[in-house]
Amino acid sequence: MKTFNIIIIFLLVLFVSCRKEFEKPRWDAGILAPLIKTNLGIDDIIKDSIIQKNPDNSLKIVNRELLYSMTLDSLLNLGKKNFPEYNTSKKLSELKLDSKTFSQKITLQQLADQPGNEDLKKYLGQQNGPVPAISGINLPPIGLPTGLFFKEADIKEGKMEVTVNNGFPFTIDSVNFRLTNASGNNIYYNEIYKNLPSGGNGNRSTDLAGKKVEGDIMNAYVLNMVTVAAGNVPYMDPGSVITVTIKISDVKVNSANAIFPAQNVIDDSNYVYLVNMGDAKLTKAKLRSGKVRVEVSSSAQDNIYFTYDIPGATDRTGTRFRIEDVVPPNQSGTPFVKEYDLAGYVLDLRGVNSKGEIRSDTTFNAFFNKITGRIEYTGKLIYLSLDDYMAVKISMENMVPEYVRGYLGKESVSQTGTAAIDLFKKVTGGNLNFKEITNIGIKVENGIGVSGFVDVSSIKGNRPGVPPIEIKNISTVIKAAKENPLRSDTSTLSLGAQGRELLNMMPYSIDYQVQAFANKDVDFDTAQFAYYGSPLNVFLDMEVPLNLLANKLQLSDTIEFLTKEIETSVKSGYLNLIANNGFPISANLKLYFLDANKSLIDSLISPEFIKPAPVNAGKAVGKSQSIIRYNLSDENSIQNILHSKFMVFKAVFDTQPAGDYYKIYSDYELDVTVSGNVNVTIE
Numbered sequence: 001m002k003t004f005n006i007i008i009i010f011l012l013v014l015f016v017s018c019r020k021e022f023e024k025p026r027w028d029a030g031i032l033a034p035l036i037k038t039n040l041g042i043d044d045i046i047k048d049s050i051i052q053k054n055p056d057n058s059l060k061i062v063n064r065e066l067l068y069s070m071t072l073d074s075l076l077n078l079g080k081k082n083f084p085e086y087n088t089s090k091k092l093s094e095l096k097l098d099s100k101t102f103s104q105k106i107t108l109q110q111l112a113d114q115p116g117n118e119d120l121k122k123y124l125g126q127q128n129g130p131v132p133a134i135s136g137i138n139l140p141p142i143g144l145p146t147g148l149f150f151k152e153a154d155i156k157e158g159k160m161e162v163t164v165n166n167g168f169p170f171t172i173d174s175v176n177f178r179l180t181n182a183s184g185n186n187i188y189y190n191e192i193y194k195n196l197p198s199g200g201n202g203n204r205s206t207d208l209a210g211k212k213v214e215g216d217i218m219n220a221y222v223l224n225m226v227t228v229a230a231g232n233v234p235y236m237d238p239g240s241v242i243t244v245t246i247k248i249s250d251v252k253v254n255s256a257n258a259i260f261p262a263q264n265v266i267d268d269s270n271y272v273y274l275v276n277m278g279d280a281k282l283t284k285a286k287l288r289s290g291k292v293r294v295e296v297s298s299s300a301q302d303n304i305y306f307t308y309d310i311p312g313a314t315d316r317t318g319t320r321f322r323i324e325d326v327v328p329p330n331q332s333g334t335p336f337v338k339e340y341d342l343a344g345y346v347l348d349l350r351g352v353n354s355k356g357e358i359r360s361d362t363t364f365n366a367f368f369n370k371i372t373g374r375i376e377y378t379g380k381l382i383y384l385s386l387d388d389y390m391a392v393k394i395s396m397e398n399m400v401p402e403y404v405r406g407y408l409g410k411e412s413v414s415q416t417g418t419a420a421i422d423l424f425k426k427v428t429g430g431n432l433n434f435k436e437i438t439n440i441g442i443k444v445e446n447g448i449g450v451s452g453f454v455d456v457s458s459i460k461g462n463r464p465g466v467p468p469i470e471i472k473n474i475s476t477v478i479k480a481a482k483e484n485p486l487r488s489d490t491s492t493l494s495l496g497a498q499g500r501e502l503l504n505m506m507p508y509s510i511d512y513q514v515q516a517f518a519n520k521d522v523d524f525d526t527a528q529f530a531y532y533g534s535p536l537n538v539f540l541d542m543e544v545p546l547n548l549l550a551n552k553l554q555l556s557d558t559i560e561f562l563t564k565e566i567e568t569s570v571k572s573g574y575l576n577l578i579a580n581n582g583f584p585i586s587a588n589l590k591l592y593f594l595d596a597n598k599s600l601i602d603s604l605i606s607p608e609f610i611k612p613a614p615v616n617a618g619k620a621v622g623k624s625q626s627i628i629r630y631n632l633s634d635e636n637s638i639q640n641i642l643h644s645k646f647m648v649f650k651a652v653f654d655t656q657p658a659g660d661y662y663k664i665y666s667d668y669e670l671d672v673t674v675s676g677n678v679n680v681t682i683e
Contacts, residue, residue, distance in 0.1 A: 147216025158251030312352030440499030
């Protein structure tokens with residue numbers, strides 16, 4: 001494709017290389033003036049890197065045409081389709097309330113001052129005297145500020161522990177302790193404590209499961225206290241106290257309008273198994289690009305602190321992939337959506353769990369992930385229920401691996417195509433033969449860490465009017481690439497004599513059929529690898545010395561001639577082409593002039609040739625001079641030429657003597673001068 005312009009450029013040195021100066025001639029009346037003067041060597045003609053110089057300064061074409069490429073994507077198209085979308089809708093798994101303790105002290109004075117407790121009051125302050133048994137001692141409800149803890153709660157499980165410490169100077173025979181809501185309609189706790197000696201205490205607990213509490217206040221009652229008669233009480237101290245302590249603990253609720261402590265309300269983890277993997281078994285993948293897309297909806301009336309963790313995904317510092325974000329209350333019904341970059345992370349596909357442990361040595365195509373939803377302590381009352389939920393959808397987007405490891409599976413990929421060959425596009429007749437071909441063949445460069453097999457079913461050269469040449473069924477086993485550093489394995493299939501025939505037919509295009517097999521004879525090997533940008537390539541390679549024979553080789557090229565008309569009347573004259581040729585090739589040149597529609601309007605034809613350079617021992621020595629005149633004798637013809645838009649070169653080339661091959665050397669040059677001798681009328 002790229003190569004084949006070179007010979008055309010070489011054979012059309014004068015006209016193709018110098019046409020910019022030739023397109024805009026300037027004419028002076030009645031004088032002989034040079035229009036073009038140049039000195040050209042092969043370095044001025046050919047700048048393409050496919051030309052290389054041999055030690056003796058002779059030149060050669062070194063060209064490579066890509067026929068087929070198997071990349072990491074074509075071998076293993078690891079992408080979004082392989083990562084199953086994670087969808088879950090989780091109700092809040094549990095709601096805990098902090099343990100809470102309320103304590104209330106009641107003095108003997110407070111108890112004695114209540115109406116109905118006059119019998120007790122009579123003995124207040126008495127020293128060293130008897131105190132009879134007293135009954136019917138009651139205390140109005142004592143409000144406990146439970147609204148600072150919860151306003152309402154449907155208790156799923158929990159317990160309440162009530163402790164009564166008797167600091168009075170006498171024994172309490174019995175006392176009823178009761179807890180209710182503010183209205184007294186709901187009794188949460190009702191226990192009778194017996195035989196509480198002075199300085200002693202009683203302890204009772206009750207199960208709160210199934211209880212529903214409500215309101216800002218919980219009332220505590222001391223009812224029907226009965227004392228034990230004492231023969232001598234040293235001192236009925238009015239400041240002595242009975243202490244009631246209430247502890248609510250281990251409370252989990254179905255729902256509550258409460259001040260919740262920090263806690264995980266969703267905790268979900270599982271293994272994700274890659275899908276659509278065929279028989280590939282990957283143990284590791286480094287991601288060139290990729291994003292985790294998270295979509296979360298929450299019915300909770302509080303922020304949910306969302307965490308998504310992949311313990312087996314680590315960046316270059318060894319830090320594992322972990323998302324921490326805040327999902328606000330979903331008041332508007334719009335879900336929380338955010339993407340997080342995975343580029344640069346290495347994903348261990350052996351099922352590494354949250355402790356960094358590999359699930360097993362035989363695990364592949366799997367990674368562990370963990371999702372948590374957490375509420376934090378805010379000190380504010382909020383309503384939460386176990387019916388509240390968090391719906392989560394996690395998907396992997398734009399997943400492109402930088403490299404993968406593991407067993408890459410058995411793959412068979414066929415490629416049929418056509419490679420355009422530009423080198424001979426302008427050859428319209430005759431023959432061009434190369435004396436020798438150093439190398440022409442199929443080269444396979446395997447940059448993938450997988451062994452395999454390449455079968456080139458057909459290489460067929462095509463050229464209009466020429467029977468195609470086809471080379472069939474060449475194949476080779478290819479070895480896996482190596483690492484540290486990464487280096488390809490190279491295999492070569494020579495086309496031999498058939499390759500020379502293929503090149504000498506001067507093909508316009510090459511049809512090819514290539515089939516590549518990965519792991520053809522390997523069933524399992526987890527040491528395989530593939531890198532992004534390191535493909536398995538199949539090339540058509542050639543190394544051809546510029547040692548050629550041209551026999552009536554006809555070439556044609558069309559170029560833009562004049563970009564604007566010359567406002568000068570040319571009556572007559574001629575063009576002289578003076579060529580000092582250091583190349584061993586002769587040329588006959590015909591010029592055809594076209595209008596803007598590329599229709600022929602005139603021509604300049606001479607039977608004379610540009611003579612080849614003299615040759616000694618197979619090499620051009622010195623230069624030969626040729627002077628070719630193109631007469632401009634007809635005024636209409638002159639005006640046609642000057643007003644033309646395009647010019648077609650048709651040239652026939654021959655190496656001289658006929659039938660001899662010649663090398664082309666880097667010091668060959670062609671000196672060219674084009675001069676005009678015209679009579680003009682300048683308006």
